[in-house]
Amino acid sequence: MNAGAKMVSFGGWHLPVHFGGLIEEHLAVRARAGLFDVSHMGEAAVRGPQSLEFLQRVTCNDVGSLSPGRVQYNALTTQKGTFVDDLLVYRLAADRFLLVINAACTAKDLSWLRSLAEEFEVEVEDESDRWAQLAIQGPYAAEALQPLVPRPLRELGYYRFIHVDVDSVPCLVSRTGYTGERGFEIYAPAGEAARLWEVLLDAGAAHGLLPVGLGARDTLRLEAKLALYGNDIDETTTVVEADLGWIVKPQKREFLGRDVLIRQLEGGVSRKLVGFEMLGRRVARQGHPARVDGRTVGRVTSGSYSPTLKKNIGLAYLPTELSRPGSGFQVEIRGRAEPAVVVPTPFYKRPKRSRPAGNE
């Protein structure tokens, strides 16, 4: 708040929407670097001799493919193949994992996990209060962070993590992010967050690092077509409908929702989450109906002006037969039907680096 942030309430937390201007912050992340305080995210420790078996049962991706030091995008699924939450699974050791979950779902996820854990020799512990999380994202994120870290960041591969000091504070640093840019997520002891925030801003100033709020976090992730729980995915949408079939691993013998998801992978789905562009100037937003020939066929789940593309974009569930790029429909915005067209996603893909860099 000392940085002049405009604050908003979100899920019990008091969070900055923007510091100076959403568009400026968004563009800074794409061109240089941005620093996010995402400490509101939840963390759960899963440990014990049957940690792996437990996680394999309650998620759809193959946790067994992770060796210690690797991270995976995954989902906690219901028996119907829908989302309890999406999450990152960090494998710390053979029988120790860290789950990073959505802020608004923390209590629900923990309750869900604990009740399912009863059948397994495993402990599930809420560690949300223990950790703060800062994310540094952008083409110059590594340059901004490196002076504070005693090991070469270029050796840290994509979706891998290390335990390392950041400005002498022991942290977990992963090459992960929610913006579509290269970058890192830093898990620090909660008490160190405020100081690390200042230190990172200082260190990054030479590279044009800006503090970035939730507003730009949302426009960045939308351009990269990254799902937001509560908007694009929830307990009514299956993993395959959400266009996340790639995290469903049929070779896993048994997990919640397996039957439904395998059936959908093989036989198709009746509706799909697709990206679209508005043809006009009005912005489509969550909840706006999608219409064809006056009939409601779906609903917008996320929508915004895109600062990088300078167009209005969004995500919506549409019937599969209407889901191909080029397919036209209307979005009803405050009583008027505005033309839209399905487009391929992601809306934005970061350019390949021209100079040598660490693993992608």
Next chain:
Amino acid sequence: MYPTDRRYSKDHEWIAVDGQVALVGITDFAQQELGDIVYVELPQNGQQVKVGDVLGTIESVKAVSEILAPVAGTVVDANQELDGKPETVNEDPHGSGWYCKLQLADAAEVDSLLDAEAYQKLIAE
């Protein structure tokens, strides 16, 4: 400091009177709350409004806000520059970011709106 040459509505519009016509816009507080403005929907000339009628909308990246008529009148002009440069509302909300011009039905209605001091108190709460 909010300009004293005009009046303010509780919905964060300002109105600056010049005889029987008045310029209407949104306040600096309103543009800050909205954030980066990306699209302005202007009213049509000839549109007749009563107090509280929707003149149009101002859309930011994150939100859309209806612009309500602070007094009754007829739209005689709209700031077409905002069509190509909506960010003008953020940059100069009390000047070149004006929204539209109204022919007033009753100039006395303006007196019942907030003065600069009262508006400033309102936003300080």
